[in-house]
Amino acid sequence: MPSDAYGNYVDGTWTESDSGDTFELRNPADPDEVIGRFQYSTTADANAGVEAATAAQPGWAEVPAPERGDILKETAKRLEDRKEELTKTLSREEGKTLSEARPEVQRAIDIFYYYAQKTRDYRGTVKAASGTDSNLYTVQEPVGVAALITPWNYPIAIPAWKLAPALAAGNAVVLKPASQAPNVARKLFECLDEAGVPDGVANFVTGSGSEIGETIVQHDDVDAVSFTGSAEVGSHVYDSATDGKKRIQAEMGGKNPTVVMPSADVEQSVDIVGAGTFGVTGQACTACSRAIVHEAVAEEFRSGIVDYAENIDVGPGVEDPGMGPHVSESELQGTLEYIDVGKQEGATLEAGGGRPTGDEYADGYFVEPTVFSGVSPDMRIAREEIFGPVLSIIEVGSFEEAVEVANDVEYGLSASIVTDDHSEANRFVDEVEAGVVKVNEKTTGLELHVPFGGCKRSSSETFREQGEAAMDFYTISKTVYEGY
Incomplete structure (x- = not known):
């Protein structure tokens, strides 16, 4: 690829789109400045991402949860090492001031540290059985393959708060970032790759929402969909996902x-x-x-x-x-x-x-x-x-x-x-x-360890994001009755 072109990340490899086409990303403060060119991906690229995730997910689920946590922790460290670079990248592509971009990057770092720790204490619950000589307990198992669609306004924090719990729980993912600000999310995937995430577990595909987003939402091998964006698009994503009997969370607009x-x-x-x-x-x-x-x-x-x-x-x-x-x-x-x-x-x-x-x-x-x-x-x-x-x-x-x-x-x-x-x-x-x-606080600003979501037209009102609520979305409970 040319030096100013950036690839998709599919099955552990940075690769060009099947079409060979790209789109330009420009600085919103100076649109004459081209930040880079990104893949204008096709349905084939989106399918390749899902296929890689589908093949990799069973092996990732078998990795002991603390080992998955170690990879998330290493990702956080690498993000931390690149904090100023990521801050400037975010500011140049999305327009945030440095004073706004820096805490967003820190939030992504903190999220990966948080869910790295959660891999060690989120497994299930033990309950009291009604009879003697028996155990009653639950275990949490990954949903499978998750499609993640993220917006441009928090281009590293929102990918982080979807990726980290999904990976912590043992799922494989395909993420489609917003085309207005994909570069800082791309660098997040560089950190995941360097941290040792297995090939196919985390995939990154850029391009049109109507083509890439639609493909991954409707793909038969996708088990869960997490979307953040406008109410209009979110309602469509919700309908597409539920038509396919997929687990869905959609967080949308506000007034x-x-x-x-x-x-x-x-x-x-x-x-x-x-x-x-x-x-x-x-x-x-x-x-x-x-x-x-x-x-x-x-x-x-x-x-x-x-x-x-x-x-x-x-x-x-x-x-x-x-x-x-x-x-x-x-x-x-x-x-x-x-x-x-x-x-x-x-x-x-x-x-x-x-x-x-x-x-x-x-x-x-x-x-x-x-x-x-x-x-x-x-x-x-x-x-x-x-x-x-x-x-x-x-x-x-x-x-x-x-x-x-x-x-x-x-x-x-x-x-x-x-x-x-x-x-x-x-x-x-x-x-x-x-x-x-x-x-006595502003409407913006969120803590990462408590649930986040809206009601009415702001949300699908299905599952909340962040904290343990996010782990609930990316897992399914299995109840075990054991007599001995």
Whole structure:
């Protein structure tokens, strides 16, 4: 392969696509810069990945779990050794600032260490038998072959939190990364290879979701499918997988609220909402896009969040500004279109609203942090996922109205409240319709050892990711009755 072309990883070998075609990956802060060329794979390549995984999986399942853990631990070490390289790679291809990319890489490292340890203490349970001279216990066995489809917005963390538990449990995998940001995931597979993962156990195939994703989801030898991405695509993946009687988990979009109550410290509220909205350029499924603010503090909050947005330094991620670019021109245009929708719907544009001016912004996919006030709950900008740094301020007159507005959308991924009232905090936890609920914290940011997932249109509501819940997805329980 040419030096600027990167291959698929199938059956332990880096290889060209069956078609010989490639696609270019460009820097979103400077689209004239080509980062590399990746395989525009075919159905044959996807099938080859599944066939390699199918052949390798029984042998991998027979490897003692602690030995599998040793390979995951070695992978974590190699990721750690390359942390700064991976940070810069992620920033150049996806647009995140270095300060955002670095903790994402660390998260991938931590995930591999975590599941390396889990191989030593996740096996099954012993129960009390009803009769004498008998044992009753369960064992966990791998599902088989898992198809993993990952998005571009967390291009190493999400592959890591799917790969590591799948491999720890004894499954073989085929991963299809998003075409907008495949390079850091490719380097993750380099680390797996160097750590000694057996040929065929972990496979990496790039290309079109409609061809590669569809092929691996529908393949007869695939037993489980894990998808993260948009609600539209996720719903299709869910239908395709369940038609084939496969185990499925799908985590999708969000329209995440932060409720601000009169008892809250408004300055703290501004920091929480600002970080949750404008961090990672708003390109997170858990990003805050609705500030549901009690009328008693609405004006003070509005003034504070406008000042917050206007003081964010926008620039190339590798220069570590306050906010980087969108990942692609299509994502940028989608955000700009929603800003136009907000104006047309009669919301008041308080900050941002367009592309930043200046020669340094002429070519990159940059957008200004944007704030709308005067937003009503029935407006599109208050109901539809934007996936950009756009905040809608919705005023309410009571806690009850705040919860009603928070729940009055199709999504239910992450929700937070800022309050010093213990009763309000606990009621919010009980009443809000979301899979992740936070009190006095931003909607973004997750711990790796607890379950993650949403409800309503945000999730298939089948299996959760992360923590031991991920191991549950990648294993099947066998109950053993033993008389002696």
